[in-house]
Amino acid sequence: MGKMAEAEAEAVFAEIDADGSGEIQLRELRDYGKANGGTVDGVKLADFVREADTNGDRRITLTEFKSGFA
Ligand SMILES: [Ca+2]
Numbered sequence: 034m035g036k037m038a039e040a041e042a043e044a045v046f047a048e049i050d051a052d053g054s055g056e057i058q059l060r061e062l063r064d065y066g067k068a069n070g071g072t073v074d075g076v077k078l079a080d081f082v083r084e085a086d087t088n089g090d091r092r093i094t095l096t097e098f099k100s101g102f103a
């Protein structure tokens with residue numbers, strides 16, 4: 034992943050992580066999706082979680098989030 038895309042991913046992550054916990058909970062993703070037509074960067078939320086949540090704890094860390102864009 035290039036530097037530009039990485040900074041972009043971090044910015045989007047911070048936007049979705051409304052409570053600043055460093056993890057995106059499903060609730061935060063849903064709230065974000067409501068304001069953005071149910072998509073993250075054009076990817077359906079359900080598909081996005083399945084792709085990004087590599088350890089299956091239903092929370093998305095910044096590392097997982099970045100890998101979702103890779
Ligand atoms: Ca959070």
Ligand SMILES: [Ca+2]
Nearest residue numbers: 086088090092
């Ligand atoms: Ca996870």
